[in-house]
Amino acid sequence: MQDDKIVCNCTGVTIGDIREAIKKGASSFDEVQEMTGVSSVCGACLEYAENVVKAILGGE
DSSP: OOTTOEEETTTTEEHHHHHHHHHTTOOSHHHHHHHHOTTOSSOTTHHHHHHHHHHHHTTO
16 A cells, blocks of 8 residues: 555545554554544545555554
C-alpha cells in the first residue's frame, strides 16, 4: 500500500497517516480514528479504513 493514497476524502487521511498513528501507539481502529479523524465525517470510507488498519496492524 502506498503511503500517499487517500483513505478518507473528508478528512484527507492517507495510508501514511494511519501508519504514523500506529507507530505512535494506536492499536485498534478506534484509536487510529481518534488520532487521525479517519471516517469521522460521512462514514463512506469506514469499511475500507477498517481494512487498511487491520492490514497494517497484521503486518500487511
